[in-house]
Amino acid sequence: MTTELQWRPSRLAILLALCAGSALIAALIAHDPQLVLFASPFLGALSAGAWAAQRTRWQPPASATIAAEPALSRTFENESTTLSCYGTLAGGAAIYTLKPVAAPGLDLGQLRKDGTFDASATRWGNYPVQVEVDATALGGLLSAKAAVTAARIHAYPLAPPYQTPIPRTRLPDRIGTHLTRRHGSGVEYADTRTYLAGDPLHTINWKVSARTGRLHITERFTDRAADVVAIIDTYPHAPGPASDSLDRAVRGAAQVTQAALQRGDRAGVIALGSRARWLGAELGRRQFYRILDAVLAAGDDHHLIRGTLAPVDAVPRGAIVIGFSPLLETQFSLAMIDLRRHGHAVVLVDVLGEVPPFSETLDDISERMWRVERRNQARDLRTIGIDVLEWRHAEQADMGLEHAFRLLARRPMRPRRRV
Template identity: 50%
Template sequence: MIEARHTDVEMRWRASALALSLATCVAVALGAALLGRWQLTVFAAPLLGALMSLPWQRPVPNVQVHAEPALVRCFEGEEAHLVVWATTDDGTPVDLTITTAAGAQLEATRDAAGRIEIALTAPRWGRYPLVAGLRVAGRGGLLTGTAAGHVAAADVFVFPVAPARATALPRTELLDRLGTHLTRHVGRGVEYGGIRSYVPGDQLRTVNWPVSARRGSLHVTERLSERAADVVVVVDTYDQPPGPATEATERTVRGAVQVVQSALRNGDRAGVVALGGSPRWLGADIGRRQFYRVLDAVLGAGDEHETTTGTLAPRPAVPPGAVVVAFSTLLDTDFALALIDLCRRGHVVVAVDVLDGAPFADLADPLVGRMWSMQRSFMYRDMRTIGVDVVVWSEAGTLDQVMGLVPRRRRTRPGARAGR
């Protein structure tokens, strides 16, 4: 079902070009009549009557903007199609124009009914609102109405395209749930784990008959279990200073999408938490539909995600035993405290530093850059001591290479680290 949007527009009314022309002609004619050309009053009388008829004209129309669909989602480079038109309650025609944010290519064609068919293409992810410009005549053409403010006719959300590389998770104890991640635990799997003597209760299909024949007693083949994980991506949406910090937003969004995409392909559950200006979260789930829900939550589209307040990740957003992968510039203290809180709850937390270089416009003194690098390394050491592993992701490498550098950590019981 295609959802349409109907927006009532508040109009700002002023004198039209016709009214200004009539007023000018009346003023000139009456001025000349005062100078002795009284015959010009005959010329000014009908013009003045037209202006005086303003209170008896029809009331100004009410304008409404329609868009179908109201919300369009597409990926980078894809073409989004929608239709926008405007109507009035008395049938007055409306001059409608559509604009959008910079960076998007907009093609608009008008059909016979006056509706505008729009095809939008954007090379970069983001939100591209379609803004309607309106102009309508009222009071017999003596008034001209324009939109009183910003009229958002529809929204186009362009999703990022993440590389189809498999992103490794932090090496830790996984949940006892059937999945695709090979572990060292013996269970129901397909990978060879070893040979042991038969114990009453073992299934006959696990008996290794060639080995049993050689050793003269029953032996069974053990298999390594394959388990699943809960992956929650935490995205830093706090305001960033200009420079390299704003450029890191590109890696933040693409990295979050890549981790979720890889987790869902492996049969894991995935969710997202966005901490910053408007905190929101989406619980962990599986399936292809969950991937699009995560994209909506990252860009703030739709209404399937939950909103929250505060600076910490809500407990329902991060299920027990989940692996947390955070993408941030690590410039905001509140975001770092949120990661420490997740670590104290017993989660394995990996922070991916997406800031490439110092957040300064110019580094006139090289000593400042060295001091900045030393300060960041000290911060990494302190966070690792607490339990948050930090890896640096720059333009020189890929995310799957960076995640391979995360050390193995054993999962701790919730509250155990906080009590030390």
């Protein structure tokens, strides 16, 4: 990556000029020309640099190109990776040094002579690795500093999410391996009736047919899989280590989809934000890391979506929608309301926690008003049929979602309003 260099007098040039100026001022005040001799070495050093630049027609480098290899590194938490950086100056000659700059949550080692250094992340997230160039010229009289993002590190958590059941709320007729009321293809016995034209032959009950003298077939209850869609709020957040709310959202979505897929249900994931992404169904730990890639804006194993609403193709008819959001972005709440208006069963999990993200800048009255607004927002969402859960178990983050779903199951059932 190329950056422009802004040249200015160095600290050495400023000190030389300050010493020379002090000697000249002292000579004027004391009316003693001999004191000018003390300023001559400093003036000579400054003049020599300017004379050398004019004689050789030297021009300072206009830009610096800094790169690091590999440009993108994927590691686990607390795992060390080695990067190498190098740089070149364009448009002139100068002496320069490179220094990697650590981002919050990222530990960087000392730069070795061969240009390599070690990096490790203490928490999963998207980390920019900045390299600072410090250039000097004219014997140290001019200096320039610039910093560029030369590489990125995507850190992933080591522990996979625990298994979490689907919340027991008012859901459609299709709910995983549970039986439906309709008769169709399945394994559980439902009824026996007389044969009709068009019935498949493999459903004929030969024992009943032989006993009654007429063809009878066996009907079974339909055993259909549920469509589960987990939606993650990925609206812009600061680069660096993942926040607690984002960590809960990713783990919660992975828990729900993993539990659904292991039960034979169909599950998908939508990362809804400034650039929405749609992930297909996948089983196990692979799905967990695909979700992380979508949140970190890495990889290409997803479909980009335009707009701020969930796409119709990604949410099948009658699907169960489970959203994970800190409820700080209005667009995400509007997307959930739109899905509810289309007839989906929507469960919204509040992953923000008990402490506001900006509690340090709020006084007590403002914080209370903010909490009242959030309660009103949750009440409005419940009014139109969206169940809002609070995930506040930071100590046992993987068990908190299951606890929240259990609380949802204890709530009294009320009829849905038609929106």
